[in-house]
Amino acid sequence: MQIEDLNAIAEKHIASRKKIIVRTCMSAGCMSSRADAIKANLEKAVIEQQLDADVEVRRVGCMGFCGQGPLVGIDGVKEKEILFEHIKPEDAEAIIASLKGMQTNLEIGDPDHPFFAKQTKIVRANGGIIDPEKIEDYIAVGGYEALHNALTEMQPAQVVDEVTKSGLRGRGGAGFPTGLKWGTVAKSPGAKKYIICNGDEGDPGAFMDRSVLESDPHLVLEGMAIAAYAVGSDQGFLYVRAEYPLAISRLQIAIKQAKALGLLGSGIFETPFNFNVDIRIGAGAFVCGEETALMMSVEGKRGTPRPRPPFPAESGLFGCPTLINNVESFANITAIIKKGGDWYAGIGTEKSKGTKVFALTGKIKNTGLIEVPMGIPLRQIVMEMGGGAPDGRQVKSVQTGGPSGGCIPAEFLDTPVDYESLMKLGSIMGSGGMVVMDDTTNMVEIAKFYMEFCKDESCGKCIPCRAGTTQMENLLNKIIARQATRRDLAKLEELCDMVKNTSLCGLGQTAPNPVLSTLKYFRNEYEELLQPDTFGPGVTAMK
Amino acid sequence: MSLANTSLLQLLTSYMSAILNTAEKPPVTPKPAVGIKHPSGDKRFKILEVHMKKLQFKQDALIEVLHKAQELFGYLEDDVLLFVSHHLKLPPSRVYGVATFYHFFTLKPQGEHTCVVCMGTACYVKGADKVVAALEKFAKIKPGETTADNKLSLLTARCIGACGIAPAVTYDGQVAAKQSPDDAIAKVKSWM
Structure with missing residues (x-):
């Protein structure tokens, strides 16, 4: 293989392409909504409507807008792509008929939606464009x-x-x-x-x-x-x-x-x-x-x-x-x-360069994958691209970094998304999960959810993590059951500090983060659940 | 002289044959060697052995081998773990240790159908806990258990990466999007 051979493969592949390309999203999200049947029906419809000379149906990877899936994109008809959303296998015929100018009642997405318009794609440049199972497709895009x-x-x-x-x-x-x-x-x-x-x-x-x-x-x-x-x-x-x-x-x-x-x-x-x-x-x-x-x-x-x-x-x-x-x-x-x-x-901020892919999920209108330049304000991601919380609710906080990260409250939505700024707020960039929570979410329950996760996932090698996560979960359960007192909360904070500083690896060192960040910003939710201190005989109150 | 020689020779031969006989007998502790057939005659052991051979009986391929074993048998019983341990020349403690460390491996037989509710954060905030609670109430089992009639195993997953379509439930390996408690119960009912 030499560069000439590589170019020859690319040229041959580009030459073999048809005028109109119907791209079917076939990644795990859309596959669960029968994307394979959609593709099969589209292929059948192309042959039935005798368009196989001009139209090819292509399997592609994730197009990003997973919440609107399954997605079908069409290139080569209009200047911009046409994006069909919420497609069912039985819609295939109508989609192919629309290529001949027939009207459809199907849901058509807006390619200029902020969800797409605000993205800068480097990592996901080919996602939703090329067939992931054909090397020629990848070679053809360089x-x-x-x-x-x-x-x-x-x-x-x-x-x-x-x-x-x-x-x-x-x-x-x-x-x-x-x-x-x-x-x-x-x-x-x-x-x-x-x-x-x-x-x-x-x-x-x-x-x-x-x-x-x-x-x-x-x-x-x-x-x-x-x-x-x-x-x-x-x-x-x-x-x-x-x-x-x-x-x-x-x-x-x-x-x-x-x-x-x-x-x-x-x-x-x-x-x-x-x-x-x-x-x-x-x-x-x-x-x-x-x-x-x-x-x-x-x-x-x-x-x-x-x-x-x-x-x-x-x-x-x-x-x-x-x-x-x-x-x-x-x-x-x-x-x-x-x-x-x-x-x-040249892309991004002074200390955080390039782009970052985020998975935008939770209580938000537009769920899916986005790739944005570093330093973009969180508000733009959540409110403009994500469209805010559904059902007229308010966004309460954004969780980044998974079980190692923290919850960022809505008042900090103007923070730029980069490594340092998120760290300053007590969260981390993490691998890119961004779970939005609305005002119906109970933050103590969220802290408990993550602690339960860390307890299950602790490998058991070092004691602070193995025993600490279990005790912290017990304390959180006690708080949720309205049986805890101020002393239990103090003990929880003490344990957080101990586990954070003495665990062997990142899992244990960051396991208290969800508790610490929710305590930092939503302390009142914990305190509302506390019971007055009760003391046995001979015990005096702590001052 | 010759008599003495003969008796010595006889003695030697009998010793030799005795040693040879013991060698022919199956060893008390199974020898870590290639080609040991499983006494049950179950063909799946043969398939597993071929798979291990393909991986050149490499010890660092243990996790791959356990994946294959679980795919063949549905779960990892002691017999299978011992079989793997012998062929990869690894102590049973190591094989058992690895099999119990990873969540993906199960040492208990599963029911005819499996229902895996994703409990990742995105699914959780969208009500996966309610789906689990409804299924628990309906099937009268807790996550990780199988119904008495062996029809259904209820499991929870950490995150299957289908967050865009939360809450997601995997029915017999097929991921289903945006499941409500009623959807889940309807699907499970159709299996019973």
Whole structure:
């Protein structure tokens, strides 16, 4: 495979395209509403209405507007795409008939809706456009060019420099500078190095990585291959949750296709660079999103974390230097190599560069996936793109960062969304889950919900987390049952502090965050549930 | 002299055959070796063995193997765990430890149908807890349990990543969108 072959594949594929393209969203959300039947019916209708010379029905990944799904988009009829929403399999005939100018009563979306208009797409640029199960579709939009450029025109150190210049920070939540991580792994001595892509998207309420893997699997593979070249690795692992069977099957297809074309394997683009990727399927443990726990799981062991240092960059998988990045981090790489680190650094704020994909869910009108530049005010996301709370309710708070994050109350909606600003409010950027809550939501119940989650997911290795989360949940239950006193609340705060400061890994260290942030902003909701202190004989009140 | 020699030879032969005989007998503790057939003659063990062979009996493939085993048997009984342990040359404690650590693996048999209610945050704020409560009341079982007639297993999931269509419920592996307690009960009723 050389660049000429790649271009030939792209040209041939573009030439074979038909005039009108009917795109059917076939990611997990729409699939649950029978998107496969919709696609089959659309194909049948095209043949029945004798339009098969001009019209092709294409399977695409997530279009983003999941709450309005299943979605069908049409290109090539009008200047802008036509977007049909809430489609049922029996609507297929009417959609195809509309291509001939027939009127339909179907719901048509507005492509200029703020939900779409305010987005800047880098990671999700191909999502909802290309067929995730066809490598030719990816090559036709310039896929694998960045890998070719990196391999033939750049030294590994130059690749690392470009990523450093871009200012990209880890999209898994902690926000560690990606370039610095790559540089450390590249400098670590060792004949064998590993690349791991962390697709263990465990935060409840987040599905960005699932959508990227389902809609554009080659983008992630290409990003991993470039990373491997930069740090000197020849073996990658893609760790995906077992809860995402569609993502796993599309990745398997993608790896097979890339291998067949020589874009993975040995001597890629006729250079001495070799790279293979294996999929590792998770088995349902939230703690495996933590990097040291994830490596244990890749090694086929119980996913328990270990203290750092040594950091994975020095001693990781099987004791070798290992580069671990999140799916979204890898998905940014091709754009950075193609357009340059300076271009990427031009998007976003001073300390948080580029874009971030968020999963906008909960009590909000428009649910779905959005990709926005860093620094956008939270209000624009929630009120304009999301349309605010449904049924005339008020937005009460926005939860970011899942069980490790916190609840941001509505009065702080003007905060810009970047790593530092969210941290200042007692929440975190996290992997990108954004759950909106309206004024009917009970914040103490939410705190209990997250604590129960952390208790279930605690791996049990260190005592503060194992015993602390259980005790905190008991205290929260006591408060909800209106049996707790002020002393119980004090004990809860004390425990939060202890668990936060003494746990081994991120899970325990951040487990108290939902309690702390709700206590900070919604303390009255806790206090309303408290009972007056009662003291036994011989005990005096605390002052 | 020759007599003495013969008796020595006989003695040696009998010793040898005794040793050989014991070697032919199935060992008391199963030897971690390739090709041990499962005494039940269940073909699924053979399929599992082929799968392990494909993964070159690598010890770090334990989780993949357990996934396959659960797919074949529906759950991981002790027998299956021991079989895996022998073939991957791993101590049973390690196999059992991994099988019990991850939520995805179940050591109890499941009912004929499974109903998994997603309890991720997005589903929770949209009323997944009410769906679970309604199903609990209807089937008279708690999440993680199976009805007495073995028809239905009720489970909860951490987050299936279908937050855009919350609350989501997975019926026998098929995800259904925006489920109300009544929807869930109607679906489950059709199985009973």
